[in-house]
Amino acid sequence: MKFLRKQLDIIKPHFEKGGKFEKYAPAFGGIETLLFVPNHTTKSGAHIRDAVDLKRIMIVVVFALVPAMLFGIWNIGYQNMGDGSGFWEYMSFGAIRFLPMVIVSYGVGLGIEFAYAIFRGHSVNEGYLVTGLLIPMIMPIDLPLWMLTISVVFAVIIGKEAFGGTGMNILNPALVARAFALFSYAPAMSGNTVWVADSVADGVSGETILGELAANNIPTTTVMDMFMGYMPGSVGETSVLMILIGAAILLFTGIASWRIMLSSVIGASLMGIIFNAIGSSTNELFNFPWEQHLLVGGFAFGMVFMATDPVTAAQTTTGKWIYGFLIGVFAILIRVINPTLPEGVMMAILLMNVFAPTIDHYVIASNIKRRKKRLQKVKA
């Protein structure tokens, strides 16, 4: 490592003020800081600092995504080949299909981030480390790479950089990518042919459970299979078990908000129970058992990895309870009432992203009111 450090120290002066590549300092800085925690010391304020930084937090989220991703890769192979092939056959098939998506997502996204950093002279933020993996995990496996590219470009530029970069965006960038793809390339993002690799060519039926329900068919998948994830769907969303492992990592390290996760489950369950009670003879989604609603579609994935995005979620503690609860409610509401849009989770989170500042506004207003009341009491 000393060798690497030495090499960096040798080329570093070229990127410093007055150096040949001064303009590219943010790019160099981005790479240097990825390799080494900088030697920056505290100048003002507290002299000692916590070991945690944004990079560490982002990478923990990436680690938490890994179980769901690995299962997703396996499931790509399994869904395509069906029973009878070996573990490594599934994995290698899945990897061949999935890794190009990851490479495109990171390549395009980080490319834009670096370009922005150089252009605007700020340091490269680590936010895209998570977004870059989230995007391919919430897309159907058959999405053409060029569509993925355009979605990423849109999400990073319009969804994030336009607002000022990591920490400033209103909407979750990964969901912006997905929403963009859904509305721009609907045939490639929905229906029964996109969720299983090569389903058209291979003649495999690849309808998701929600898709079947929306078509008023009662799905045959067992609850156990739903939980384990042996079903078609976006790459990372199918296995609730693997997502729960990720959730455990996030909660144990203290990175994601357990309040949002818990309240969204409460909200969704409540909504599911209400729909079950109402029932319907024309819409099977009403009758779909509420607890199974939590296992299918993007619900688990969305609640664990997207709703908890701190930048776009409510920021106050009380706000997080409300925010999560409403996401749960709306996810099921949209899913059930609007069968043309069986994936309600994405819409629910984006909707609440927009309303999160409003929720916070009212939570904080009560703090302000309390302070003003105290003042009036003193004056009286």
Place this chain on the structure above:
Amino acid sequence: MQIMSTDIIIKKGLDIKLKGVPQNKVSSVTRSKIFAINPPHFHGITPKMILKVGDKVNVGDIVFYSKQQENVKFTSPVSGKIKEIVRGPKRVILSIQILADKSDTFKDFGIETPSKLAAPQIKEALLESGCWTFIKQRPYDVIADPSDTPKAIFISAVATAPLAASYDITLNNREKEFQAGIDVLAKLTDGEVHLSVGKESPSFLGSIKGVSLHKVSGKHPAGNVGVQISKIDPINSGDRIWVIQPQDVAIIGELFLTGKYNPTKIVALAGSQVKNPQYFEIIQGTQISDIVKANLEEGDNRIISGNPLSGTIVGVKDPIGFYDDLVVVLPEGNHHRFLGWMPFIGNNIYSMSRTSLSWLNSNKEFTLDTNLNGEDRAFVVTGEMEKVMPMDIYPMQLLKATIIEDIERMENLGIYEVAPEDFGLIDFISSSKIEAQEIIRKGLDLMIKEVG
């Protein structure tokens, strides 16, 4: 008079255990040749010199006064001769160096019985002796305005900051002076004098008369006087509360008991780079070098006057901070760590989160250096600041309002209730390495200018 007492238990916060806790041993230091008064220790004060280089001073003679409040005077801690006035850019006075006599001659302020004096006379005595400068006001965390009458006076004798000096040691044998100091302060407010002590503290503080006594327990920042104020008698817009540190209360008491301004206090020398962390009895203005001397480990050291969360960087030639009772020496963190941002790498660095295995060793004393452990970023993670903010304040929202200088919103979100030190832990835990104390200090200065 019926004295109300409230127990305070602080649950939100963080105790950071550091290596180099001072041993229970008080040494005296050999008398320095040079003592100094550094006007920058008094935030917002522009000094107007009364003396010039070469002038002789007794202990308690006025050296300079405040340009902003001309009756606030700063007096010499030793007798001797003004040796040098050190100036910085724009001729700002950075330090007044006094060449000390072998022993002190004191200016006589006369023995007084506080109970027989009225508030104006007491104020006069405090201002003339320089003891006024011990009294700070909230809001703004600056020297109190003598023309105010505060709604209450708060004294926190609870030390919760990392490596903090124990009041059981620094106040040892000062009961008489402390009680006299309380009697003096009680005359300055129509409200109460609140004294907070540690729940388990065995000291005489529990039997001090004329105060409203509060037993405090819990995590840092439980010892911060601002936190106690917020639980007992929160500051509203327009309120004035005065705060003073326990050792300074005793110095005030001694002034009235003996007629002498005797700014002697006990300070702790602590931190992982100190060979024998312990306490020293010093005179205000003692140079750092006199207490650190041969007591430091080799290496690139950072000397901090004050605690590691909100102290200031000092050199060996600087005097110990006027308001500080602690000097901490830590290793500088000027080094790179390969892939140090990976979780579970560098577990010797403490973290409130569980992304470092440091939580497994909750009883370990950590050796932390001054590395930032990251880079400054925009606000991203939410909820972390709230974990260490026990006041009824939304810290992130207040910081944001302060950054954009939205005065009305700052007021609404409680800027009057906070001092920079209350955001010390937020500096520490922030994953975006937000300089919260600096932001709050700037915000308070803005409020002084705009609201007053």
